[in-house]
Structure formats: C-alpha cells, structure tokens
Amino acid sequence: MILSQLAVQLYTLRDFLHTAEDIKITAKKVRAIGYSAVEIAGFGPLSPAEFREILDGEGLAIAGIHASTEAILETPEKVVEDLDILGVTHASYPYPAGIDFTSQASIEKLAAQLDASGAILHQSGKTLAYHNHANEFLRHGAGTVLDFIYASCRSEHLQAELDTYWVQYGGANPVAWIEKLAGRLPLLHLKDYAFQSSNQPIMAEVGAGNLDFPAIISAARKSGVKWYIVEQDVTPGDPFDSIKQSFDFIQANLLD
Secondary structure, eight states: OOGGGEEEEGGGGGGGOSSHHHHHHHHHHHHHHTOOEEEESOOTTSOHHHHHHHHHHTTOEEEEEEOOHHHHHHOHHHHHHHHHHHTOOEEEEOOOTTOOTTOHHHHHHHHHHHHHHHHHHHHTTOEEEEEOOSGGGSEETTEEHHHHHHHHSOTTTOEEEEEHHHHHHTTOOHHHHHHHTTTSOOEEEEOEEEEOTTSOEEEEOTTSSSOOHHHHHHHHHHHTOOEEEEOOSSOSSOHHHHHHHHHHHHHHHTOO
C-alpha cells in the first residue's frame, strides 16, 4: 500500500457534514491529517458536482461512493450518472436493508438484482462492489450467504468491498477472505477489532485492536486491492482524532 491509495470513509465523519460549509471544513481537516482521498456516503445538501468541487478544492481524490440501496437496485443508471460527474469508477452497495438472509428466495432475489445492476455499471466502465457486514456470514449450504452472493453474480458484475472488522465479527478470517477474493477486491475497509472488559467487541482505530494488519495488508497487495479505506462507524471521542490515530499507525507501520 502506498499513501495515495489510502482514503477515509466520510461516514465516519457524518456528524460534520450537514451543510456546505461543514463539508468544506471537514474536507480541509481530512487533508490536513494527511489523507489524500475519501469515500463518499451520501451527498448531504449538495449535488454530486458541488461535492466534487469542494473535494477538488482541498486536493482530495474520490476512491468511490456508497450509493443508496434503492438507487443501486432500482435506478443503477442514475448511479452511473453520479459516478461520471464525480469522475469515479467504484460504487458500493452499502447494506442489505430489508433482506431476510434466512430466506432462500430473498437471497436469490438480492443476488439477481445485484448482478443485473452490476451489469449496467460494467457496461458503462464502472464497478459495483458489495460492502459486507456480519450478517452475510450466516451459514448457507456448504458456505455462507456471502459465498452464495458472489457465486451467483458474475465477477465483472459484482466486486467486493470487504470490511475487516465485520469479517472478524462474523466469525471469519479477514486474511482468508482477502485471499479468496483475489482479483475481485478493489476496495478494502480498514477498521480494527478490539475487546472490552465487559467481554464485548468494539470497533477500534487501526492498530488499536487485535487484527493482524501486516498480514491483512500483505494479502491485500497480492489480491489487487486498489483503495484502502479507513472507516470507524463508532469512535470513543472526536472522530477526527480517531482517523488521525489510524492514519498515523498506517503511515508508520503499513506503507510500502
């Protein structure tokens, strides 16, 4: 991983993105920490063009976007339009809202919809990726729901945005899954997995938990990851402090 491949998911900073001025201030802070790219999770009060103008002004590239589940499944042509405006290749399906992973019919319908939407993005030179949480690691036949989804979709129609914390939380091995998805994994979410004295797992800054990030990054290099994206849904304090802590650890320990 090189520094220009490192981004931060703006969902981490969602409480600081309510107005255009908020977004400008946040972009400036992100750039000052050292990040040169972001992943977008919604445009807030702005159009895609306005959002891009702010990021361009602060020298921040865009690694990709988390489009809404509805847009990806129902209006993928609009997702392509947004990606074109942003000058971006990757859109991720963020969360399987309303999907019953205990229902074969529900899983099959989702996979078919993802494959169809991914085909539309692929025809336009774009990439649809699937961002996992833990519920996709429910057992399903000889594997998991996530195995079934990827097996049901053509690789050019559905790529992966693996999340290290949620893989571990789901009882799987992040390194093994990175290796399994070699050539199909353009995006990787980096968040650490720590434990509290109450015997409950928590999200943590990269390097502040128990995941083997040297092994994770080594596997990711071999698997062809293009963007390494720091995301921390919940932080113990100021999220800007948390993304800086992750950045500092990555810069000191994980860059080529």
